[in-house]
Amino acid sequence: xxxxxxxxxxxxxxxxxxxTLLCAQDMNxxxxxxxxxxxGMGLRLIHYSVGEGTTAKGEVPDGxxxxxxxxxxxxxxxxxxxxxxxxxxxxxxxxxxxxxxSGNTIYFGEGSWLTVV
Amino acid sequence: xxxxxxNSPSLSVQEGRISILNxxxxxxxxxxxxxxxxxxxxxxxxxxxISSIKDKNEDxxxxxxxxxxxxxxxxxxxxxxPGDSAVYFCAASGGSGGSNYKLTFGxxxxxxxxx
Numbered sequence: 001x002x003x004x005x006x007x008x009x010x011x012x013x014x015x016x017x018x019x020t021l022l023c024a025q026d027m028n029x030x031x032x033x034x035x036x037x038x039x040g041m042g043l044r045l046i047h048y049s050v051g052e053g054t055t056a057k058g059e060v061p062d063g064x065x066x067x068x069x070x071x072x073x074x075x076x077x078x079x080x081x082x083x084x085x086x087x088x089x090x091x092x093x094x095x096x097x098x099x100x101x102s103g104n105t106i107y108f109g110e111g112s113w114l115t116v117v
Numbered sequence: 118x119x120x121x122x123x124n125s126p127s128l129s130v131q132e133g134r135i136s137i138l139n140x141x142x143x144x145x146x147x148x149x150x151x152x153x154x155x156x157x158x159x160x161x162x163x164x165x166x167i168s169s170i171k172d173k174n175e176d177x178x179x180x181x182x183x184x185x186x187x188x189x190x191x192x193x194x195x196x197x198x199p200g201d202s203a204v205y206f207c208a209a210s211g212g213s214g215g216s217n218y219k220l221t222f223g224x225x226x227x228x229x230x231x232x
Contacts (some may be wrong), residue, residue: 097216108160
């Protein structure tokens with residue numbers, strides 16, 4: 001059981017390039033999330049999805065797009081990368097079908113390190 | 118406006134002693150609180166949670182206390198072990214609409230347990 005898998009794990013981009021981060025979960029989870037972690041900033045939510053075909057903005061959505069065409073996959077896209085998007089990106093998922101509550105553990109992937117030069 | 122605050126960036130404790138990590142929140146609609154542990158170069162892993170209908174939840178060496186009137190929660194680790202050295206994130210959920218489906222995180226506290 002792989003859990004939450006993120007690819008790629010490391011990437012260096014030039015300013016203006018585009019790329020897509022892929023998140024895959026094999027737990028049949030409904031909700032999926034993309035967070036970014038920056039030094040001293042904790043984890044900040046970029047976008048999330050409460051089901052196949054749905055997406056919603058989080059705290060810091062600017063510069064990113066997402067898609068959830070299949071329930072098990074959640075893609076994070078950077079159309080024109082900027083140095084401010086240098087960060088560690090974490091995908092997460094949970095089986096919750098309504099509000100988060102006891103028993104709805106959110107599982108995280110191992111992270112994707114992105115550097116934009 | 119930071120809704121979940123961990124005001125201590127770091128904490129150092131001797132092995133065998135108690136570690137107390139603190140978290141404050143400002144959103145009174147939060148009703149579910151979690152602690153995550155994160156080692157370098159790994160994703161956060163779930164540690165323990167508490168619902169707002171409780172004031173204490175215990176799991177082995179880890180206990181979380183919730184004081185709703187003070188909008189404060191704390192994580193107690195007893196006894197602390199060197200393997201507990203990690204960054205600990207406090208997270209919260211609850212409110213209306215989308216706030217029920219996502220977690221808001223604090224900035225984290227780096228715990229170092231010295232042998």
